[in-house]
Amino acid sequence: MTRWLSLIVVLAATSAQATPTSAEDDVGRFMAEKRLVDRLEEARQIMGERVTERASDMAHRASGLVVTAMGFLGVPYRRGGNSVEAGGFDCSGFVKAIYEQTVGLVLPRRANEQAAATQKIEKHDLQPGDLVFFNTLRRTFSHVGIYIGDNKFIHSPKPGAQVRVEDMGVRYWASRFDGARRVVAAQDATTPRTP
Numbered sequence: 484m485t486r487w488l489s490l491i492v493v494l495a496a497t498s499a500q501a502t503p504t505s506a507e508d509d510v511g512r513f514m515a516e517k518r519l520v521d522r523l524e525e526a527r528q529i530m531g532e533r534v535t536e537r538a539s540d541m542a543h544r545a546s547g548l549v550v551t552a553m554g555f556l557g558v559p560y561r562r563g564g565n566s567v568e569a570g571g572f573d574c575s576g577f578v579k580a581i582y583e584q585t586v587g588l589v590l591p592r593r594a595n596e597q598a599a600a601t602q603k604i605e606k607h608d609l610q611p612g613d614l615v616f617f618n619t620l621r622r623t624f625s626h627v628g629i630y631i632g633d634n635k636f637i638h639s640p641k642p643g644a645q646v647r648v649e650d651m652g653v654r655y656w657a658s659r660f661d662g663a664r665r666v667v668a669a670q671d672a673t674t675p676r677t678p
Contacts, residue, residue: 544586545612551585552577552629552637558646560639565592574627577639577646578614581629588666595624601664609663615651616661623661630663 558571565576572580575594582588590597598616609615609630617626628638631648639646649656 545610547585548581548612548629549631549637552581552631552646553648555581555646556637556648558639560642560644560646562642564639572639572646574639578627578629582666586666590666594627595622597627598624598662598664601666604663604665606660606663610665612666614664614666616664617656617659618661619659625661626659 555567555572555577558567560573561569561571561576562573563576564571564573565580566572575592575597578594578597579590579592582590591600594616597614601614604613611630611632613630615628615630615636616624617628618624619626626638628636628649630636634651635648636651637646637648640649651657651660
């Protein structure tokens with residue numbers, strides 16, 4: 484938009500040397516005729532509304548995910564489990580259940596498949612509701628949790644434990660951090676992406 488206006492000003496200034504008032508009048512008439520300024524303002528407002536609406540939707544989804552996940556604190560770990568009715572959750576079963584119950588997205592069953600089906604993001608870009616992955620079994624993406632903010636995540640950790648919140652800064656988790664991923668609502672979460 485700035486380049487367009489600059490070009491118009493330069494053309495107007497160049498033409499103004501020969502006929503100062505008619506060139507300015509011509510540019511003004513052209514812009515008024517085409518409603519360029521009004522159309523640019525309308526486009527800016529529409530884009531602003533869309534960005535605000537999308538940000539609000541994302542914040543609502545993230546808070547819903549975190550609140551739902553926190554409702555399962557204390558549920559026992561169960562290998563292969565993906566519901567309270569099944570006796571508990573394993574890590575990926577927990578993540579899968581939370582996403583299905585909260586936003587209706589069906590993620591793959593295993594942690595490494597969840598990593599492949601989601602969008603890679605940098606650690607400093609983590610937002611509540613994003614997925615965090617760890618190498619806990621000497622293989623990449625062997626453990627997953629849901630980021631809840633403030634460098635913390637919620638997960639179903641291991642046999643004999645329960646769904647709980649952990650700090651990613653603790654040495655154990657920091658040394659095993661394997662990456663962060665975002666579930667993009669518009670995409671089919673079961674379609675693999677490049678890890």
